[in-house]
Amino acid sequence: MSNVTDTPAWQKLAAHHDKIKDVHLRDLFAKDASRAAKFTVEGAGLTLDYSKQRITEETVALLAELAKERKVAERRDAMFRGEKINVSEDRAVLHVALRAPSGEVIETDGHDVVPDVHGVLDRMAAFADKIRSGEWVGHTGKRIKNVINIGIGGSYLGPEMAYLALRPYSDRDMTFRFVSNVDGACFDEATRDLNAEETLFIVSSKTFTTLETMTNAATARAWAVEHLGSEDAVAKHFVANSTNTQGVEKFGIDTANMFEFWDWVGGRYSMDSAIGLSTMIAIGPDGFRDMLAGFHEMDEHFRTAPVEKNLPMLMGLLTVWYNNFFGAQTLAVLPYSEHMKRFPAYLQQLQMESNGKHVDMAGKHVDLQTGPIIWGEPGTDGQHSFYQLIHQGTKLIPCDFIGFLTPLSALAHHHDLLMANLFAQAEALAFGKTAAELTAEGSPAAQTPFRVTEGNRPTNMILAEKLDPKTLGRLVALYEHSVFTQGAVWNIDSFDQWGVELGKVLANRIIPELEAKDEPTLGHDSSTNALIERYRAHK
Ligand code: F6P
Numbered sequence: 001m002s003n004v005t006d007t008p009a010w011q012k013l014a015a016h017h018d019k020i021k022d023v024h025l026r027d028l029f030a031k032d033a034s035r036a037a038k039f040t041v042e043g044a045g046l047t048l049d050y051s052k053q054r055i056t057e058e059t060v061a062l063l064a065e066l067a068k069e070r071k072v073a074e075r076r077d078a079m080f081r082g083e084k085i086n087v088s089e090d091r092a093v094l095h096v097a098l099r100a101p102s103g104e105v106i107e108t109d110g111h112d113v114v115p116d117v118h119g120v121l122d123r124m125a126a127f128a129d130k131i132r133s134g135e136w137v138g139h140t141g142k143r144i145k146n147v148i149n150i151g152i153g154g155s156y157l158g159p160e161m162a163y164l165a166l167r168p169y170s171d172r173d174m175t176f177r178f179v180s181n182v183d184g185a186c187f188d189e190a191t192r193d194l195n196a197e198e199t200l201f202i203v204s205s206k207t208f209t210t211l212e213t214m215t216n217a218a219t220a221r222a223w224a225v226e227h228l229g230s231e232d233a234v235a236k237h238f239v240a241n242s243t244n245t246q247g248v249e250k251f252g253i254d255t256a257n258m259f260e261f262w263d264w265v266g267g268r269y270s271m272d273s274a275i276g277l278s279t280m281i282a283i284g285p286d287g288f289r290d291m292l293a294g295f296h297e298m299d300e301h302f303r304t305a306p307v308e309k310n311l312p313m314l315m316g317l318l319t320v321w322y323n324n325f326f327g328a329q330t331l332a333v334l335p336y337s338e339h340m341k342r343f344p345a346y347l348q349q350l351q352m353e354s355n356g357k358h359v360d361m362a363g364k365h366v367d368l369q370t371g372p373i374i375w376g377e378p379g380t381d382g383q384h385s386f387y388q389l390i391h392q393g394t395k396l397i398p399c400d401f402i403g404f405l406t407p408l409s410a411l412a413h414h415h416d417l418l419m420a421n422l423f424a425q426a427e428a429l430a431f432g433k434t435a436a437e438l439t440a441e442g443s444p445a446a447q448t449p450f451r452v453t454e455g456n457r458p459t460n461m462i463l464a465e466k467l468d469p470k471t472l473g474r475l476v477a478l479y480e481h482s483v484f485t486q487g488a489v490w491n492i493d494s495f496d497q498w499g500v501e502l503g504k505v506l507a508n509r510i511i512p513e514l515e516a517k518d519e520p521t522l523g524h525d526s527s528t529n530a531l532i533e534r535y536r537a538h539k
Contacts, residue, residue, distance in 0.1 A: 001070075001361065001491045005368055009066035016062055017325040024456050025052060025430040043311045044301040044474050045294070049461040052430040053318055053398075054326070063317040064307040072313065072488040079484070080303060082108035082264075086495035087361055093495045094262075095269035095480065099295040099473070108264055116262070121292075124259050124277055125285035127239070131200065132171055132281060139233035142197040146175040148190055149278040150220060151204030152212045153349060155241070156180040158271025158476075159204065161346040162279045162291070165339045165472050168408045170282035178278075179220070182212040187219050196227030196237070203240045204275050206267050208247030211504065217251065241274040266495050268349045269480060272473070287469045294473025302481040312478050315400075315460065316485025322398045322458065323372050323486075332390065333376035335402040336422040337467055343402075344376035347479055354483045354494040361491050370490050376400075380421045391429065391453050399459045401426055402475070406466040422461075429457035514539075 004010055029035050029051075039051035039060075067073070079085050082092045092108040100106055102118045130136035134143040149159050160178040163170065170176070177190040191199070201220045205213045217238075224237045231252075239257040240248040243265075248258045259274035271279070272295055280288040298312070307313045322328035331351075333344045355371025376382065379401070390397045403422045407415035432455025438448050462478075464471045487494030513520045513532055522529040 003367055004066075004070060004489060004491060007066070007069045009062055009069045013059075013062045013066060013321075013325060016058060020054065020056060020059070021326070023054070023056075025054065025458075026432075026455065028054075028056070029431075041309050041311060041314065043305055043309065044297040044478075045464065045471065046298075046311060046474055046478060047461075047463040048311045048314065049463070050314060050318065052426055053321075053458045053460065054456065055318075055321070059321065060308060060314075063314075063321060066320070066489060067307050067313060067317060067485070070489045070491065072316075072485055073307075075488045076303065076481075076484065080106070080299075082106055082113070084108075086266075086493060088363075088493050088496040088498065091495070092264040093266065093269075094264040095266065095272070096296075096299045098261075098265065098270075098272045099292040099299065099477075101296065113262065113264070120259055120261070120274055121289075124274060124280055125288075127257075127259075128277070128280045128285055128288075132174075132284060137236070138197050138199070139228045139230065139236045140197045142195075144200045145173065145198040146177070146194050147200050147202060147278055147281055148177045148179055148194075148220070149202045149204055150179045150213055150216045151202075151241075151275070152180040152210060153353075154267025154270050155204040155206060155210075155213065155275050157268075157342070157346045157349050158275060159278045161342040162271055162276065162472060163282050164342050165337075165467060166279070166283050166287065166291075166469055167339060169284075169287050169469060171284075174282070176278060176282055179216050180212065182215050184219075187216055187223075191220075191223060196224050196233075199224070199237060201238050202277055203238060203248075203251070203253065204242075204277070205240075205247075206243050206261070206265070206270065206275075208240070208242045208244035208251070211507065214251075221252070239277070241277055267497075268353050271346075271476065283469060291469035291473040294470035294475075295477045296473075297470075298474045298477030298481065302477070312481030313485045315478065315482040317489070318398070318458075318460070319372060319482065319486050320489050322396065323369055326396055327369075328372065328396045328398055330373040330375060330395075330397055332382075332397050332399040333374060333402070334379050334382055334399055334425075335376070336379040336418055337402070337404055337408075338378060339408065339467055340402065341378050343475075344374065346476075347376075348374045350476075350479055351483050353497050353500070355487050355490070355492065356499065357487075357490075357492040357494070359492070361493055366490065366492065368490070370492055371486065379425065380418065383421065383425065387425065390457060391432075397457070399426075399429065399457070400462060401459055402462045402464075404464050404467045404471070408467060426459045426461055428453060429455065429459055431455045432457075 036051045040049045079093050084090050084092050086093050097106040097113045098117055100114050104114050105112050106114055131144050163176050179187050179190045203217045224233050234252055235254055238253050240253045241259045242248050243261055261273040265273050302312050333347055335343050351374045357370050360366050432453035435448050435452050438451050443451055
């Protein structure tokens with residue numbers, strides 16, 4: 001595939017950008033009363049109002065042309081067909097199969113994976129029901145009340161994000177916690193007030209080799225055995241989610257209590273696989289299946305809607321527009337929902353591990369900027385913290401606002417205030433306030449320059465009816481496919497993550513150096529040597 005920057009659509013977009021880069025959203029709205037309607041699309045139960053983006057109809061047409069030239073739809077179809085589009089690992093990318101209805105056929109290497117997916121889902125459901133009903137009891141006969149997911153990265157962020165998002169739908173008599181960090185404080189805090197007799201550990205790891213997870217799992221095992229007085233307790237207090245049967249066996253977890261997934265599920269695309277077991281125990285199998293149905297709805301929308309009406313494609317293309325033509329370095333994701341607190345963190349891995357790449361599919365260094373930095377916090381908290389820089393700083397920060405029409409809290413008045421703030425922020429960012437307006441309002445002349453907000457800050461407004469399992473599935477799939485679209489335009493492999501390897505290898509070399517009884521011979525650079533020596537001297 002040619003360099004994206006050499007394609008006709010890219011060059012047209014560059015010329016078009018030159019023309020419209022200084023056009024203000026104030027003027028675009030003033031000129032066209034139907035702008036909001038024109039740039040609002042609905043799909044899979046979500047509404048995307050992207051009228052407050054710095055675009056015209058020509059921009060959308062050119063972005064669609066770019067998608068066509070970069071064969072985004074062809075690459076998407078190849079993913080759905082189970083082709084090995086993760087070239088550097090020679091793997092299929094089939095998270096869409098995790099939510100395919102039973103009876104659908106999705107093959108990779110000539111094998112239909114959908115029956116496997118449903119087989120595991122059924123086993124997970126049977127297990128979740130046993131825990132929720134109290135049929136499954138711990139080693140001493142007590143009901144399980146606490147569930148601790150041990151995992152990191154994709155084996156942690158999705159489960160924690162989903163649990164917090166769907167907490168109102170969860171069994172409130174149960175406690176759910178997440179141990180990810182190898183910092184012992186993480187394990188200590190998660191377990192300090194829990195009774196081991198009532199605690200189930202779910203060891204979640206695709207590879208079952210990850211240092212943090214294996215260390216925390218070993219600590220949990222020792223904790224459980226110490227508190228329960230017997231190695232036999234492991235069988236009742238540990239289950240595993242993994243692709244590595246041998247690793248699970250070796251750790252001492254009965255493979256009857258292992259829920260499997262497959263190498264074609266990327267870690268950051270795995271919250272709807274067996275990795276979602278804690279979510280399923282929290283909200284029940286029916287709730288989990290609703291979430292899968294939401295994912296699937298968005299998959300179908302992504303697979304079938306034309307680019308101009310395709311929410312994830314539009315969002316992906318807009319990300320390219322700001323990232324590559326306006327030089328924006330970041331994208332802020334700002335959910336107006338307390339329950340969606342960890343959604344930005346979840347999206348950090350999804351987006352940054354997927355599209356933080358410096359070579360293209362052929363291994364050649366790219367000649368352009370790839371994935372943006374993703375960050376964010378829930379509104380309204382962010383408003384009283386970093387929004388100042390978005391409003392008046394010198395950096396262009398496109399924002400995705402996410403709102404829900406129906407509140408989950410009975411405090412309806414709060415919801416009016418929350419939504420008013422959401423709409424007001426998008427309005428203020430787009431239109432700002434001019435010096436003339438401020439003067440007319442009586443602003444003291446000396447203060448006016450400080451009070452001017454230039455506006456023309458681009459935003460998406462994503463609205464859903466209500467935060468529930470189905471909506472969460474739709475939202476996650478929306479971003480998954482937006483990431484896919486970006487990666488396809490840049491022609492990078494969005495499904496590998498080699499960049500995280502070097503740090504892991506070096507840590508494994510340093511661990512014995514920190515723990516050696518005798519003075520080790522250090523062969524690092526002078527800075528790393530000094531840091532190790534300082535730590536050893538302090539130990
Ligand atoms: O270090 C990155 C990574 O490989 C992620 O891609 C993955 O989600 C995480 O580590 C955890 O891996 P595992 O599920 O194999 O423990």
